[in-house]
Amino acid sequence: MSMRSNILLEAPEQNNSLIYKIKRQFKIYGQNKYLILLFLPGLIWFIIFKYGPMYGLLMAFQDYSLVKGVWGSTWVGLKHFQYLFTGPDFLPVLKNTIIISAYKIIFGFPAPIILALMLNEVKSTAFKRTIQTVSYLPHFFSWVVLAGLVMMALSPSVGIVNQIIQAFGGKPIFFVADKQWFRTVLVATDIWASIGWGSIIYLAAIAGLDPELYEAAVLDGANRWQRIRHITIPGIAPTIAVMLILRTGSILDAGFDQVMNLYSPPVYDVADIIDTYMYRMGIGGFQFSLTTAAGMFKSVIGFVLIIITNILSKRVSEGEYGIW
Template structure:
């Protein structure tokens, strides 16, 4: 009898147990999978299916002929972009704006979260946290309008302040030297409160007993922050840094388009705005798609490189 049972087990299809376990896991997690379904459907419909249109980056696309009816031109648009007189300027401006945003903008939410964590007045802490979130929910159009009004050389608050300091009215938005400072500064103000949420969540996961033990050993608030709080959220900081590095060449076009003008293209024109002007306004869809595809591939390679470096240096990575 035992021999028959063991023979039956040996001759059972190898995939049967795996399929059974898979079905059990699906049934067990059915409600979680239902919650996952809308997000997955969104990604498939609006992110993956439209990738089919990337083909036009390798074609001389004509709306009348359609994607498949248009002529294949290979890497013609990529070559044209890199050989254009604007290529170096676009790459330089994109990298500098992203890099400066990362250098100045990335540490501020971390510092803000650490300072909020040190507050003991619960009402004041919640009030500051709530107020810091507000700019995130203001649209780019309104933000750009506020910037234009505040920097107006005639009646703007900062325009008048700059006039009082320098002694003469100056339109900062038409000065190429000031564009990056204005763009990056307004971006930090708009996003630092919202970006601090994930750090505050990571801070709440730190074991309070570590602080109690540090107090017994005589550690003050500063040493507790440096030796317990900061190391406790360091994995979160590294992961977010990797994600930010992966979007180093992705400077959004919306806010820049609302703020820039041909007079300051030298410092404000980036890859996304050039692709918008040439691809959409100029109806050169294939060229715009090629530039956008290059941008995405460059970001993907940066993400892989930074993730690999982080994995080797401190064993923290996305995968």
């Protein structure tokens, strides 16, 4: 066999070697160096603020001491997890978290989708931009400001909502201090604060649909509702699936900022969630190891739920919709 034939036979083996793959990968990086530079600030942010602090999870397995630090504190194994799951406070807090978050998913998740579908059908550009601006605005305010507005609007003495109720012969309701109404207030105000910003993703997905599909549907005699049902909704279904998977993964995040600024002792029984429990025990009670264990529990459950919902989504959609 000639020398040329030997080289050709050896080439595939060399191409599959680890060194060749590394060199090839770095060559690709070199060709896309400017894109990598644009990506670096975000990567550095995640390394510093997300991955860097992860060593603090060790506190969940220690009796953490501020004086001794993470590496000098006594190791206690699963002691704090055992206390967390058997203690009298955690199960009610977990129940409140799941209920509030489930309400927000059931009622709040479809809200930006509906708004995006409605805005897509608006022909007046000025009216559409006005609605978008008004609905986006609450997103740019902190819950400290929004909670103050909610308190004023729902005040039993001067609030506009109670004034309307009294105008129709009803009695004023102290919404934010009433156990029967507080969760409703949380869900309604969460929708108000997030519906506009959340609709941006779905409007972008709708903008990416082929206009020829709508033109063909009009020629076939499809009305507006039929075009939404058979073109728009199926077209944005992958986006909806991904957003639902991510939202389900954060089911144990019921909105710390919102609850912290709205709740009060009369509604603790229905409003105390994992995040406020962690804040109270960690910052107020200096039980850093216990709150770290609670946070780790949240992260593990969220990770498991994302995997499960992604698998279910791919099975239901026959492999079409999913994160990976």
